[in-house]
Amino acid sequence: MSSITTRQFRILADHMAVYQFMLDIYEPDWHNGVPAPFFEYALSSDWMDKSYTHRYRLWLDGERIVAFCFTENPVSDVYFSLRSGYEFLAPEMVAYAEASMPRPKGQHQLVIFGAQTALIEAAKQAGYTQTGGYMEYVAPFDRPLTHPLPEGYRFAEKPLVPAKISKCCWRGFDHEATEGPWHGDSESVLHLMQAPHMTEAFNVAIEDESGDYVCFAGMWWVPENRLAYLEPLCTAPEHRRKGLAAAALSELYRRLAPLGATHMTGGGDAFYAALGFKPTVAWQFWQKT
Numbered sequence: 001m002s003s004i005t006t007r008q009f010r011i012l013a014d015h016m017a018v019y020q021f022m023l024d025i026y027e028p029d030w031h032n033g034v035p036a037p038f039f040e041y042a043l044s045s046d047w048m049d050k051s052y053t054h055r056y057r058l059w060l061d062g063e064r065i066v067a068f069c070f071t072e073n074p075v076s077d078v079y080f081s082l083r084s085g086y087e088f089l090a091p092e093m094v095a096y097a098e099a100s101m102p103r104p105k106g107q108h109q110l111v112i113f114g115a116q117t118a119l120i121e122a123a124k125q126a127g128y129t130q131t132g133g134y135m136e137y138v139a140p141f142d143r144p145l146t147h148p149l150p151e152g153y154r155f156a157e158k159p160l161v162p163a164k165i166s167k168c169c170w171r172g173f174d175h176e177a178t179e180g181p182w183h184g185d186s187e188s189v190l191h192l193m194q195a196p197h198m199t200e201a202f203n204v205a206i207e208d209e210s211g212d213y214v215c216f217a218g219m220w221w222v223p224e225n226r227l228a229y230l231e232p233l234c235t236a237p238e239h240r241r242k243g244l245a246a247a248a249l250s251e252l253y254r255r256l257a258p259l260g261a262t263h264m265t266g267g268g269d270a271f272y273a274a275l276g277f278k279p280t281v282a283w284q285f286w287q288k289t
Helices: 015-025 036-043 087-100 117-125 162-172 175-179 187-192 244-259 270-274
Strands: 004-008 057-061 064-071 077-082 109-113 129-140 204-207 213-222 227-235 263-265 278-287
Touching: 015 036, 015 064, 015 077, 036 213, 036 227, 057 087, 064 087, 077 087, 077 117, 087 117, 109 117, 117 278, 129 270, 162 175, 162 187, 162 204, 162 213, 162 227, 204 244, 213 244, 227 244, 244 263
Parallel strands: 077 109, 227 263
Antiparallel strands: 004 057, 057 064, 064 077, 109 278, 129 263, 129 278, 204 213, 213 227
16 A cells, blocks of 8 residues: 655755646646656746745655645745645645645635546535636647747847846836836846756847847756657737747747657747647636635
């Protein structure tokens, strides 16, 4: 009989083991949980509140990780990764989230993917109700992405310049509209580039005639899962609706399909559907009302 033990996540010791666990259990519909870069990208980003990582919990069968409960952003969103064959742990995981995961404003929600049926049933039994959700689009590489680069733009040469990436992301995620012009600090990008599994060589930046980066697509190539994990993707406001993001994704396809990538993540925006991405991952949000 299996002997299941639990312990808390140790941010300075456990990340690599959790990354390998997420590689091992990955499925394209996320029915065992998020892809490995999802968690590493959050831990490596300045927008992630890491003050509650000691509340994350691991379940182990001997030395092997079989389940993991954690948060991302906001910290009140709780995620579950669960190895196939250990679905019996789902009620215990939901109970732990209920009792111990952070809820700084008094409420939290469980983020469960539509194919995580054991966790959905456990949430229902614990009194949670689905309050929302959306479909995430994924591009299968059985059909190429061939969107051209518009005139007046070019792909930036390598190595990419961290300060230009930082400025592009600041503007591309609309911080300028709410927080003012870019502050000139590129430390967050430099920090992110030190993530152990970020494949910086595959990042794509598009620049205008002045040399400013106006579109950026980050890439985490996961050969073990044949996955091209896209994060982040942004375009400066005045350069939107010109086809730059589509051209950046097409360039990522051209670089990664020859390496064996079979699919690339996208998001929930209709933009991805228009490019031929397919609805693949059903996000569900569960709360106690």
